[in-house]
Amino acid sequence: MNNSDSNLIKLGHSEAIAVTMIxxxxxxxxxxxxxxxxxxxxxxxxxxxxxxxxxxxxxxIISSLLERFPGKSILEINEVVLGKYLGFGLNxxxxxxxxFSSSLLLRLFSEAVILTALPHVPISALNFxxxxxxxxxxxLGLEAISRSAYISxxxxxxxxxxxxxxxxxxxxxxxxxxxxxAGAWPLLKYGFLNTSAFxxxxxxxxxxxxxxxxxxxxxxxGITSIVIVAVSLILITVVxxxxxxxxxxxxxxxxxYQLSRTIYLGRYYQRLESVFxxxxxxxxxxxxxxxxxxxxxxxxxxxxxxxxxxxxxALAVIILSLAxxxxxVMKTVExxxxxxxxxxxxITFFLPSSVGxxxxxxxxxxxxxxxx
Amino acid sequence: xxxxxxxxxxxxxxxxxxLVPGCWGARETDGLGYVLSMGIDKGKENILQVxxxxxxxxxxxxxxxxxxxxxxxxxxxxxxxxxxALQLANAFVSRDVxxxxxxxxxxxxxxxxxxxxxxxxxxxxxxxxRRNTFLIVTRGQAREFIEKNQPLLEKNPSRHFxxxxxxxxxxxxxxxxxxxxxxxxxxxxxxxxxxxLAGVNEGNKGEERGWNVxxxxxxxxxxxxxxxxxxxxxxxxxxxxAVFRGDRLVGFLNGSQTRYYQMAAGMFESAVFTFPDPRxxxxxxxxxxVRKGRNPDIHVDLSQEVPRIQIDQVLEGEIMSIQSGESYExxxxxxxxxxxxxxxxxREVTNVVKAAQREFGSxxxxxxxxxxxxxxxxxxxxxxSWLERFPTAEVRVNxxxxxxxxGLMAKTVPIASQxxxx
Numbered sequence: 001m002n003n004s005d006s007n008l009i010k011l012g013h014s015e016a017i018a019v020t021m022i023x024x025x026x027x028x029x030x031x032x033x034x035x036x037x038x039x040x041x042x043x044x045x046x047x048x049x050x051x052x053x054x055x056x057x058x059x060x061i062i063s064s065l066l067e068r069f070p071g072k073s074i075l076e077i078n079e080v081v082l083g084k085y086l087g088f089g090l091n092x093x094x095x096x097x098x099x100f101s102s103s104l105l106l107r108l109f110s111e112a113v114i115l116t117a118l119p120h121v122p123i124s125a126l127n128f129x130x131x132x133x134x135x136x137x138x139x140l141g142l143e144a145i146s147r148s149a150y151i152s153x154x155x156x157x158x159x160x161x162x163x164x165x166x167x168x169x170x171x172x173x174x175x176x177x178x179x180x181x182a183g184a185w186p187l188l189k190y191g192f193l194n195t196s197a198f199x200x201x202x203x204x205x206x207x208x209x210x211x212x213x214x215x216x217x218x219x220x221x222g223i224t225s226i227v228i229v230a231v232s233l234i235l236i237t238v239v240x241x242x243x244x245x246x247x248x249x250x251x252x253x254x255x256x257y258q259l260s261r262t263i264y265l266g267r268y269y270q271r272l273e274s275v276f277x278x279x280x281x282x283x284x285x286x287x288x289x290x291x292x293x294x295x296x297x298x299x300x301x302x303x304x305x306x307x308x309x310x311x312x313x314a315l316a317v318i319i320l321s322l323a324x325x326x327x328x329v330m331k332t333v334e335x336x337x338x339x340x341x342x343x344x345x346x347i348t349f350f351l352p353s354s355v356g357x358x359x360x361x362x363x364x365x366x367x368x369x370x371x372x
Numbered sequence: 373x374x375x376x377x378x379x380x381x382x383x384x385x386x387x388x389x390x391l392v393p394g395c396w397g398a399r400e401t402d403g404l405g406y407v408l409s410m411g412i413d414k415g416k417e418n419i420l421q422v423x424x425x426x427x428x429x430x431x432x433x434x435x436x437x438x439x440x441x442x443x444x445x446x447x448x449x450x451x452x453x454x455x456x457a458l459q460l461a462n463a464f465v466s467r468d469v470x471x472x473x474x475x476x477x478x479x480x481x482x483x484x485x486x487x488x489x490x491x492x493x494x495x496x497x498x499x500x501x502r503r504n505t506f507l508i509v510t511r512g513q514a515r516e517f518i519e520k521n522q523p524l525l526e527k528n529p530s531r532h533f534x535x536x537x538x539x540x541x542x543x544x545x546x547x548x549x550x551x552x553x554x555x556x557x558x559x560x561x562x563x564x565x566x567x568x569l570a571g572v573n574e575g576n577k578g579e580e581r582g583w584n585v586x587x588x589x590x591x592x593x594x595x596x597x598x599x600x601x602x603x604x605x606x607x608x609x610x611x612x613x614a615v616f617r618g619d620r621l622v623g624f625l626n627g628s629q630t631r632y633y634q635m636a637a638g639m640f641e642s643a644v645f646t647f648p649d650p651r652x653x654x655x656x657x658x659x660x661x662v663r664k665g666r667n668p669d670i671h672v673d674l675s676q677e678v679p680r681i682q683i684d685q686v687l688e689g690e691i692m693s694i695q696s697g698e699s700y701e702x703x704x705x706x707x708x709x710x711x712x713x714x715x716x717x718x719r720e721v722t723n724v725v726k727a728a729q730r731e732f733g734s735x736x737x738x739x740x741x742x743x744x745x746x747x748x749x750x751x752x753x754x755x756x757s758w759l760e761r762f763p764t765a766e767v768r769v770n771x772x773x774x775x776x777x778x779g780l781m782a783k784t785v786p787i788a789s790q791x792x793x794x
Contacts, residue, residue, distance in 0.1 A: 118396065177741075177745050183749045247559050258503070
């Protein structure tokens with residue numbers, strides 16, 4: 001990857017995991033637990049378990065591809081393996097995916113703020129107000145974002161688990177039965193389709209040149225991120241299903257917020273959700289900033305531009321415009337479900353894995369790091 | 373990065389604070405009218421009559437609004453919907469009336485009998501109302517209940533409701549009753565909903581009923597709201613529960629039944645019970661504080677054609693009073709008392725379950741949730757239609773009572789006049 005304006009940046013293992021975890025895990029604060037309940041009923045959490053297993057399998061294929069081309073990003077590898085034009089096409093698809101997904105998330109996070117805290121603020125204003133810190137963060141660069149992610153991750157995790165633990169008086173394990181929920185076949189089907197939820201681990205492959213460690217540790221960074229995020233998502237979904245059981249679990253637009261509103265530990269410890277709103281808005285900001293700078297870095301790579309910063313305003317306009325395109329919140333939710341949770345795996349896992357297969361068949365690259 | 377650029381970014385960040393979009397929806401604290409409790413009755417001119425109990429501002433210097441001594445204003449108005457009524461209230465209440473601090477929703481018996489979901493669903497959808505808001509059914513009118521509620525020890529009605537409803541932990545007279553509990557009960561294929569039951573007591577001083585001691589002990593807490601024999605105090609009372617089938621009110625359990633209901637439902641914590649003395653049931657009583665020893669084991673056996681419900685519970689007791697002077701504190705006497713009370717409680721729990729089967733046909737205990745383990749998928753379980761099968765289920769209750777403490781007395785020495793007697 002072209003390092004013209006970031007040649008000094010080398011992110012450590014922990015920062016890589018923190019960035020990936022926030023990139024993957026932020027969906028927990030939106031409708032993800034509800035969608036698991038809709039797809040898997042009382043066994044929604046099994047979908048996440050299956051997805052994470054499939055995702056790790058995909059990631060192993062992708063990381064072995066990265067091992068064949070040490071120091072190269074997946075974008076560069078696409079061009080080396082598939083040739084200039086096909087590689088370019090594939091990279092454009094990845095760019096469009098990351099722009100679309102960031103736009104949808106920008107809209108959804110803004111809608112969540114309207115729904116929960118600031119009901120009278122116009123959506124455009126909230127989008128814009130998310131965009132300003134995103135721009136500042138992206139301008140400051142990947143290093144600033146990754147360090148912010150690294151520093152804030154323990155607080156975000158602590159805040160998230162505090163909500164789950166504080167709900168202990170409302171846990172009812174019988175609500176997790178029948179064990180197979182929607183049934184074995186739907187669980188398997190949605191478990192595979194929902195692999196998209198972990199597809200964003202691909203960011204590690206995109207940002208590979210920025211890391212101070214080799215492909216071997218990158219593989220473990222990916223697996224660690226997927227496992228920790230999967231465990232967190234499973235815990236959130238399990239607590240959600242125990243506290244707001246089926247069929248009511250399929251109703252809530254912002255389940256995690258509803259959970260935090262339910263906390264009642266006596267008269268003095270209630271109404272705690274305002275504290276948690278801070279956690280998840282900061283997570284949203286980090287997630288959006290990571291998506292934004294990744295889009296800029298991909299654009300720079302595809303078009304062989306020496307700097308990414310001049311691209312930021314143009315990308316901001318595109319992301320903002322796309323975020324404002326869906327007519328209403330429910331259409332945005334549906335779009336996210338279709339794009340990011342059902343078909344995203346094709347772009348994030350299937351295509352890179354196919355490139356891996358092509359590299360193997362065409363004998364391009366080398367496991368021991370010889371030049372392609 | 374240049375120093376000027378850094379300064380610029382820092383300034384831009386500072387400027388962001390001014391852009392924080394709260395101003396769009398700014399609602400100043402002194403511009404809001406906080407509803408503390410809300411009552412819903414059937415309307416005459418329109419669908420609903422909604423009553424709001426609104427907090428009156430009390431400035432420390434006495435310059436706040438409102439009359440001296442009153443801390444809430446009660447207004448009722450008719451509208452087609454709850455939120456329509458809330459809007460309409462702003463036609464004569466100067467402040468923006470909001471439900472964000474509403475602690476209790478009180479629904480009249482008449483409305484509850486027609487079905488409550490259509491009134492509760494908007495509350496779940498609203499960002500102003502929390503799912504843990506208390507939901508109460510009142511015998512009679514909700515407006516009357518709110519009006520007659522004159523707490524003696526609390527100024528704040530929200531706190532008053534919280535403290536009153538927290539009383540369930542040591543009386544067992546009312547069940548957990550929030551909007552969340554109700555919604556869960558209405559929507560679950562494995563249980564039905566209940567709510568706390570409240571009412572207005574206009575001064576029932578009690579009357580001679582010709583009960584013997586055994587019956588008096590049994591009836592001690594068997595009251596519905598409005599019927600507790602008492603003089604003085606706040607006119608409202610919370611005792612018993614409202615039974616629902618679907619979202620419709622189908623009947624009540626009194627205070628005594630509610631305690632046994634909670635044992636069967638696994639919600640019982642502790643309460644003081646009065647039992648007839650096993651050796652002198654027509655003459656003396658025994659008072660005991662009974663606590664949950666451990667969570668009850670509830671099994672529903674579906675292997676036979678008729679489902680069998682088995683409840684095994686362990687309770688712990690502390691003797692509070694032995695009128696007869698018998699030394700039930702130790703040895704064989706203690707075991708005799710434990711077995712007697714265990715049998716007594718088992719019978720009463722069984723009676724309550726059977727009453728729910730026969731009179732209401734409603735599984736308010738959530739036994740259906742224990743049938744989930746028999747099914748692999750949600751659809752199979754729903755298709756089993758537990759709620760239709762519940763009335764025919766067989767019920768067995770097994771109680772173990774262990775007397776753990778005897779108060780500050782180790783034994784009871786008979787009074788002098790009884791020495792050498794009996």
